[in-house]
Amino acid sequence: MEYKEVRDVIAAIIILGLIISLVYPLKINLALFPKFLFFALLIIGINILAKKIIAFSLDADIEHETWKWSRYGLKPHQHFKTEIPLGIILSVILSLFSLGFVKFMSLLTYETRARKIRAAKRFGFYSFTEMTDWHNGLIGASGIVALLLLSLVTYFISPDDVLWRFSAYYAFWNMLPISKLDGTQIFFGSKILYSALGIITLIFTVYALVLP
Structure with a gap:
């Protein structure tokens, strides 16, 4: 991982830890913050690890960064300098304005690029094509599936804890098909895969919301 990626991932973990520890009406449980920070590390870490493993198997590299916004129009010059x-x-503002009720978790995006070894394999008997939207969608889907598995396993191990809930919430927010979030990359990779994974994620999220 490059310095920029490590920096952005650490920032996302800290923000997610604060969001998890923030309870209505706008109170932070400082006593449990280290525990929630560890939960944030698990959630983001497992999501990233799953995507990097699948990317490696596809002879690709991925780099994560905080979800950024630079364009405000359709023309090339219509973008912010920074x-x-x-x-x-959005995570901070929505948490504050909702007094901790809304926990917005769309924090990270990723970029995929083919490794040199993939270009070499394009020739000969074991030939590969270039990275496609389908490959990119598979990488994004692996992160969501890993989160849902984490939610399922931790629910059976400790149903009274919040880790399984926030794993499902994190998957839900990142399935949104906007900008460069995981959901967008899955959607353009395969609408069928996105629909199936979206339904499963929604079921997990509803259960996390309604179960005591």
């Missing part, structure tokens, strides 16, 4: 960390800003 990218705005939209994911962090």
